[in-house]
Amino acid sequence: MTTLTDRPNTALVVVDVQNGVMNGAHDREAVLANVVALVEKARSGGVDVVWVQHADDGLPRGSEEWEYVPELVRRESEPLVHKAYGDAFEDTDLEAVLAARGIGRLVVAGAQTDACIRSTLHGAFTRGYDATLVADAHTTEDLTAYGAPSPGGVIAHTNLYWKFQTAPGRTAGTVQTAEVDFGVTASA
Incomplete structure (x- = not known):
């Protein structure tokens, strides 16, 4: 139900699942297993997987810390968006990538919950995305x-407040990995 016209498609957006981010992550193994499962599910369903990769002083571009964790391997055909701010839309080509693919609905996973995940969710929602x-x-x-x-x-x-997020013409919500259906809107 996105407010963006001619955007019927969905994408899985994988945010900052990088070595330096995931080293001290809470429940790392379980979360990573879920992200891997989501990537596989998206690929098998023909859904775009969009990778977001953060760089800053603590994650210098090209460093081992900056690289995605070895459990996740991006395919060459899958877009990679480089960012320097929490919101993956800020000063990046994410909007152009999504527009070119007719994507109006995002399914978001990754790290960090209280920074880049929240910023990107809000950035997407205010720009008209589900x-x-x-x-x-x-x-x-x-x-x-x-x-x-x-x-x-x-x-x-974060799960609690995003589950009940609302705005005219857009949907938000949360869903468990096992319940993700890339062709159906979010369950609240």
């Missing part, structure tokens, strides 16, 4: 030393 968060396929690191809630709390809170 945006579904895969509730068991995103993670974050433990930032409790800086006053943040526990990683599990951050993930649970």
Whole structure:
């Protein structure tokens, strides 16, 4: 139900599942297994997989930390969007990539929940995209030393508020990996 015209297609957007991001990630193995399953499901269903890769001082481009985890291998035909800000739409070619493929609905997974995942979800939603968060396929690191809630709390809170996100002409929501149906809108 996206507000974007002529955008009937869906994409899986895999955000920042990079070595330096995932090293200290909460529930890393389970989340990574879910992201791998989503990529396989999207590919087998002919759904676009769009990869987003962050670079900054802590993740210098070309470094081992910057590389995607070895469990996930991007196919040459799958777009790769490089970013330097939390929102994968900011100062990137993500919008052009999605427009060229007629994509109006995003299924989002990856890291970090309280930064790039949330920013990208909000960025997509405000730009007119339907945006579904895969509730068991995103993670974050433990930032409790800086006053943040526990990683599990951050993930649970993000799932809770995104489940009930609304706006005219767009859908949002959460879904579990096992329930992802790339041809059906999000379950709330």
